[in-house]
Amino acid sequence: MIIMRLQKYLAECGVASRRNAEELMKKGMVTVNGVTADKPGVKVSDGDKVMVCGKQVRQQTKKIYILLNKPIGYVTTSADNFGRKTVIDLIKNEINTRVFPVGRLDINSEGLLLLTNDGNIAYALTHPKYNIPKTYIVELDGAPSKWAIDKLKKGVLIDGAKTKPAKVKQLTNSAFEITITEGKNRQIRKMAQTIGFEVVSLKRVSIGLISLGNIPLGRWRHLTKTELNFLTGLTNPL
The missing domain is CATH 3.30.70.1560 (Alpha-L RNA-binding motif)
Known part of the structure; x- marks a missing residue:
């Protein structure tokens, strides 16, 4: 039986990064076995029914890593309560797997944005202790x-x-x-x-070692093997 913190579980489900998962919890948008989970110390295990905004979420085994050249005018979030365009809108017709953006890039900024369903990688890329x-x-x-x-x-x-x-x-x-x-x-x-x-x-x-290159604005690509090795090295140091 695997037991883990709820925010880590949500990240591994591709719902949001751990930091943003905590925000979802604080807003009362997450339930575990029918009970609202709004405290950071909540833990889940095999068999628990976790729901976000009324929809059940499950861990995803296949990890996906995307580099997007974000245009101005798109919000860096998986969903927006104000109906604004999100970065997910740029990939949703081609990617069926649930992913979330890693880190911040505000609506008036553009350029390299990573999207993934790998919570551990997202944590390593955004936590200050890794100095990326x-x-x-x-x-x-x-x-x-x-x-x-x-x-x-x-x-x-x-x-x-x-x-x-x-x-x-x-x-x-x-x-x-x-x-x-x-x-x-x-x-x-x-x-x-x-x-x-x-x-x-x-x-x-x-x-880090991942560069935007010449990918057109609003387009995306999967990360290369070299780029994936860089990410893997963050969570599995020698």
């Missing part, structure tokens, strides 16, 4: 000084906490390649605001 680098091409509404750029490199205070050091490569007066190892909500945009600028455009181009 994420690289973005960022256009600001002006040209920051060298002092401001150095400030971003060293870390800035956002939401009451200092960001980890970032790699910042200047491409033009107002365009930069920025690499961070965290995934705070709207982090790049908030970092820019601390030095007096707004982000005009933001595109994620890589996560």
Whole structure:
């Protein structure tokens, strides 16, 4: 008999990442054997009937890993209460397996987004302790000084906490390649605001060893064997 935390079970069912699964639980959208499960310590085992929004969910044995070039205007979520377009809309006609987006990429941003039903991989890619680098091409509404750029490199205070050091490569007066190892909500945009600028455009181009490449906007592909080996190495280190 396998016993695990409910949020881990939901991730393995392809419902959502562990973090987002906890949000579903808090909202009272998850039941176990007919009882609302809104506390993080709930555990489930073989034979338990788990339902999300009234629909039963089950663990999926076949894991799937997708790289999507997300366009602006799509919400990074599996479903949206406001009827907005979601990233799942871009793959649902071709992928029958339930998957969820890994990490954040806000509605006004574009670029590399991973989708999977593998909760362990999603956890490794988003948890700060793994220090997975994420690289973005960022256009600001002006040209920051060298002092401001150095400030971003060293870390800035956002939401009451200092960001980890970032790699910042200047491409033009107002365009930069920025690499961070965290995934705070709207982090790049908030970092820019601390030095007096707004982000005009933001595109994620890589996560760890996985690069966006030349895949067209709005299209997707399965990960390569090399990319899968990289992901596997995160959860099964030598």
